[in-house]
Each structure stands twice: as structure tokens, then as C-alpha cells.
Amino acid sequence: MAKKVTIYDIAREAGVGIGTVSRVLNNNPSVAPETRNRISEVAKRLSYQPHTYAQRLARQQSETISAVIPFFTSYFFMEVLRGVQEKVSEFGYDLVLYGVEHADQAENYVAKALQRGKVDGILFFSMKMPDRVLSMLKESNLPVGLVDSVSPSFDSISVANAEGAYAATSHLVELGHRKVGMLNARSVSTPATERLQGFRRALEQQGIPYSDSLVKCGKSTRHDGFNRDSGYEAMMDFIAMGSEMPNAFFISSDIQAFGAIAALNEKGFRIPEDIAIVGFDDIELARLMRLTTMRQPMFQMGVLAIERLVSRMSNPDMEILHTTFSPTLIVRESCGAFMSSEGMPSTKSRLR
Amino acid sequence: MAKKVTIYDIAREAGVGIGTVSRVLNNNPSVAPETRNRISEVAKRLSYQPHTYAQRLARQQSETISAVIPFFTSYFFMEVLRGVQEKVSEFGYDLVLYGVEHADQAENYVAKALQRGKVDGILFFSMKMPDRVLSMLKESNLPVGLVDSVSPSFDSISVANAEGAYAATSHLVELGHRKVGMLNARSVSTPATERLQGFRRALEQQGIPYSDSLVKCGKSTRHDGFNRDSGYEAMMDFIAMGSEMPNAFFISSDIQAFGAIAALNEKGFRIPEDIAIVGFDDIELARLMRLTTMRQPMFQMGVLAIERLVSRMSNPDMEILHTTFSPTLIVRESCGAFMSSEGMPSTKSRLR
DNA sequence: CTGAAAGCGCTAACAC
DNA sequence: GTGTTAGCGCTTTCAG
Secondary structure, three states, rough: OOOOOOHHHHHHHHHHHHHHHHHHHHOOOOHHHHHHHOOHHHHHHHOOOOOOOHHHHHHHHOOOEEEEOOOOOHHHHHHHHHHHHHHHHHHHOEEEEEOOOOOHHHHHHHHHHOOOOOOOEEEEEOOOOOOHHHHHHHOOOOEEEEEOOOOOOOOOEEEHHHHHHHHHHHHHHHHOOEEEEEEEOOOHHHHHHHHHHHHHHHHHHOOOOHHHHHHOOOOOHHHOOOOHHHHHHHHHHHHHHHHHHOOEEEEEEHHHHHHHHHHHHHHOOOOOOOOOOEEEEEOHHHHHHOOOEOOOOHHHHHHHHHHHHHHHOOOOOOOOEEEOOEEEEEOOOOOOOOOOOOOOHHHHHHOO | OOOOHHHHHHHHHHHHOOHHHHHHHHHOOOOOOOHHHHHHHOOOOOOOOOOOOHHHHHHOOOEEEEEEEOOOOOOOHHHHHHHHHHHHHOOEEEEEEEEEEEEHHHHHHHHHHHOOOOOOOOEOOOOOOOOHHHHHHHOOOOEEEEOOOOOOOOOOEEHEEEHHHHHHHHHHHOOOOOOEEEEOOOOHHHHHHHHHHHHHHHHHHHOOOOOOOHHHHHOHHHHHHHHHHHHHHHHHHHHHHHHHHOOEEEOHHHHHHHHHHHHHHHEEEEOOOOEEEEEOOOOOOHOOOOOOEEEEHHHHHHHHHHHHHHHHHHOOOOOOOOEEOOOOEEEOOOOOOOOOOOOOOOOOOOOO
């Protein structure tokens, strides 16, 4: 088994001092070409590998970025994470992942991550953190980026939730629907609250009276209600309203929409003939299921989050930047926009 | 901003030597209770945080496990990763993630990861690595675990692909189908090859002649052909066979199955009335789409992978273990098994 | 250009 | 029990 070769071994072998070895290893120009060659030759021959942690200790930096993510089983996080990972490795950093079940848990991880020198920067995903943690972070002076959440003291990348909900709802109304309901996630989630606002504003702006009975949320609390069962449950509740039931719905996530669709199917409703639906996210299945939805540029958000974080790392005094992406309406079949068009006869709907 | 406080600061403040400080910080029992209290009090007051890399350098271990994953955009990896992450943090290790586009790239990362002391163990996902890399790893003497791939010299966790394919195909045949085809992924992928073998064996065992024309693979190479477009393309090819087209298919992944279903829908075929389908993976959408499929215990695989790796780390001479999970057949509607049962009238199929 | 030496912050062996 | 000291492996002055 390969013994651990250090710069001392190289130095001895090449007949130089360790300082010089270190220089060539770090491409420091002030080394005679000949010496340089000799040293790198030896290094290669001994298949030298630097000791990362010794370097990090001496250099006083970690070349590591960590991401704290509420469990990344969801497509949204996956996609963002993909962008993050791509950019992180492009910059040559390591990515260490902390999965938390819920924002509350984040605190433990924050403490871990705050260990001096451990990471050069942290990204928090969809994390509404208590003020105490926020100020801990702030005074730690560590570069921090927020994705899908906002706080005045840190850079953030987010999505215009209210705006997206507004667009989705308006689309439904423009299609002629007057009785439109909303399936929301739990109100503890900021995106959920914002989307509700957008929904409400759209209704009111179109002269349709808003009422709390128009909004339901399932009991399933996983992912703050952004889960399939929650959608199923909420829709079942709506169905129970009988003739009072809206015939168009804005649903706060695609995954809930799929649950809702299952409920609708079960009860014999057709989509979009009987019920029109618009989701939110544009996860991969949405395309598959022909779901009309609001697209969030997830991958891009990840990329930008890292770019921003890296610039802050190199320039801590940069002014704080908040970037908001606007979701795009992707019209497919579930909203019924194509119902009477020739291209997409309703009888061919995939949404049964 | 918090200055960096070291054990020297604590020692001075508490009027003791750094050795003692280190001891209480590491819960070394041989410290007088009173001293201990005083020290930990000071540590808390100064809100001391250890310097991870100094510790790692001194301890000569990293408390880090890394996972090399071919881009984890797929549900399969996500799920496995979820299990991995959960277990890793349970053991108190850090998880550093390396995303690679393809196995070939793995080599760079292997080199990075092999930097002395960098990680205590590595997990490779679905990675068919060149022998050169394999032996590099072997002689590095670093604990390594393979997930979804197998090699004699390392622990591995995998799925009985051939067996699963066999079961899936047999199920189709038992349902009365004689003309059954297969949509495969690219043959560079080991799982793909194994599933093909299972398919073939099932056919032959049931007295149905196998022919290469029964198997097709789309042109899309992303994820080795385990992608939606590939399924779509392959099915289109089958459809082009006209009356020669099989009326039942085993498809090597759910995601391909969805592509195939789209193609079928487009051409007016009904599922399962006209065409029966069995997929592989049991991703979340499979349930949603009522797809009959072979379930892989993804989360569990991740958990076990870490457990195994950790035991190897603490006991390097443990004999090499290969664990194979058997996929389970999950019968839903796409195979047509319920077509004539009362519970699930074919007219209610969601698979159009 | 290059060698020597002083850390980086912590652990652990060794005395007292 | 506790202080002292010698590393861990590398970077970075500081002379020369």
C-alpha cells in the first residue's frame, strides 16, 4: 500500500528544501526552470498527493462550500442542486451537503458549519430561520446565500411566488372560469403564503370575490404540505362541497396537482373538461402529464446561487443582492386552453 | 465580528495548559471535575469553535465520506442519496458530493478524493470504472463501496437486474402475451445488459423464441439511455413495425416507460387494452401513472451502503461483502392484469 | 532563486 | 490530574 509521501520526501529526493518544493507545487514563478522540472519529475515519480487538510490549515481556507437543504427528495431541490453542483466543481470547490428534515434542524448544522475555517461559504435552501440563527450567521461574517427564501442581511435568489400565482390564476380566469379555487401548501411556508396572496390578488383584480372557502390545504405536513397526499386530500375536500365546488384550480405545486388529479379521477371528473388545473414548478412529470404550470428556472437558480456566493467570498463588502426570478406560464392541457383548438382535441387528453 | 478563538485563548483565560483544554474538549476523563467545569465554562463564554482542519490534520482522519454520482438528476439516485445522507449524518460524518457526467469523469474525482487523508471512505454509484482506476483505488487502501455496480475487490450493493427483468417478463407472458418486446437502455450500462439477459431467459424458459428484433433502444444517450426520450424513440420504432409489433413490453426503466407511453398515446394505442407494459424502478410517478413495475428499494440501498462502508472503515480486513436486493413486482394497471377484474375496469385506466 | 524557520490549531505522548 | 512538547503536512516570510 502506497506510503504517504510528503513534500519532505520530495525535497530530500530532489536535493532541495521543502520551501522550493512547495513553490513548484503551487506554481510559484520564482523557481529556476531546471529546479522546477527536477522537482515535478520527482513528485510525479513518487505519485505525490498533497494533504488537503494540511493545506487548508496552512492556507486558512477550506475551498469548500456547503449546502443546507430540507430533505432533497423533491424535484425542485434536485434541480437546483444540480446547478449548484455543476458550478461548484467548475470553481474547484468541494460541496458538502447537509440534509435537514426541517428548518428547525438547520441550527445544528449551522453550528457545525460555523466551525472556524470549515467552509468558505454556505447556501441555505428554502429555510426560514429563526432570528437568533440569522444573527449568529451574520456575526460569523461567513459568506451566506439564501435560495428560495429572503432576508435583508443576505444575498438571496428566489422566485416571484405571488407574481407566479397571480399569472396562473389570471390565466384560469381569462379562460372564462369564475369559480376558481386554490389548493395551497401549509401557511408556515413562505412560498405558500406568497402564492396565496397572488391568487387572491388575481381574483380581486378580476372582480371575483375572494373567500377563504376557496382555499384548502391537505393534512399531510411533509415538505410543508408540498406533497402529493396533501393535494389529494385537499381536492377530496373540495369535491365534498358538491355543487359549490369550483371548476378551476390553481395548485401551489405540481406534486400536489398530481394528488389532486388522482382524487378527481377517482371521483369521475375529467380534466380539463370538468375541471381546469394550473400547477406550479414545472417538474419533469408536468410535461409528461400535460399539466399547465408555472415554470421555475431551477437549474439556473442553483448556478446563480453559487456564482453569487463565490463573488461574495472574494469581495465580502459587495452590496447585498436579491435576485428574483419570474416564473413562466407553461400552457399545456390541464387548463383547458386547448380544448377547442384543433391541435389538441379534448378526447385525447392524457389527464384522466 | 467574532475573532478566532483557539485553545490557547481558553487555556490562558482558564489558567491551564492547552493539553488540559484539549482533554476536556475531547471528553477525556482524566481531568478534575472542577478544572473541567472551569474550562468548558470559558470555552462557552468565548464561544469557541474547533478548527476542523487542524483537528483532522492532527488526528489523521477526515470524518468525511464522499459519494461519486453520475449526475443525480434521476429519481433513483435521489432516493439512494437520501438514504446515504440520512445515515451519514447519523454517524456524524460529512458528506461531500462529486457529480460526474459520466463514469469516465470519475477518474478526476478519484484522484481528487485520493488526496491523502481527504476522505475516510468513498461510495461510487452506478459506475463502471476502468481497471486502471479500480486498481488505483485498491492500492490506495481506502474503504470503497459500490452501489448499483459490482467488482470483486470491493463491497457492493446492487439489484438483481436479470432476476427482476425475468420476473417482469414472465409476468407479461403469464398474462397471456406471446409477442413481448423489450425497450432497453444502452448496452454500455451493466444494468441494461443484465436486464436484457433476464428478459431473454424468461422468454426462452417460456418457450418463446428470442430474437434481437424484439429489443430496441432509443438514440438518446443521456443517462446511458435511461431517459424519457429514449423510450419514446424506441417505442416509435416498434410502432413502425406495424403488424409485427409486439403487444406487450418490458421496459428497462420507468422513465423510459413514460416516453414509450407518450409515443403509444400519440399513435392511438390504448394501455393496457392494446399494449401491456411493465417498467423497472418504481419511481414516484409510477404509482401515479398506474404503471406496473419492478420496485427497487432505493432508500434502503443508500442506508446499507453507508452502514457497510462505516463498518469497513473500522474493520478494513472484514471480508468483502456483496449484497443483492431483489426487485419486487408491483402490479398496477399498465400490464393489464386487472383488465377483467371488477375492481379496476379498463375504461378507468389512467394510462392514456 | 532558494533554504531555513516560523507558524496554522490541535492531538497525544511524556513527564511531573 | 495537568503542563510541556513534539509533531501532523504544508505555506509563507525572511534572509541570503
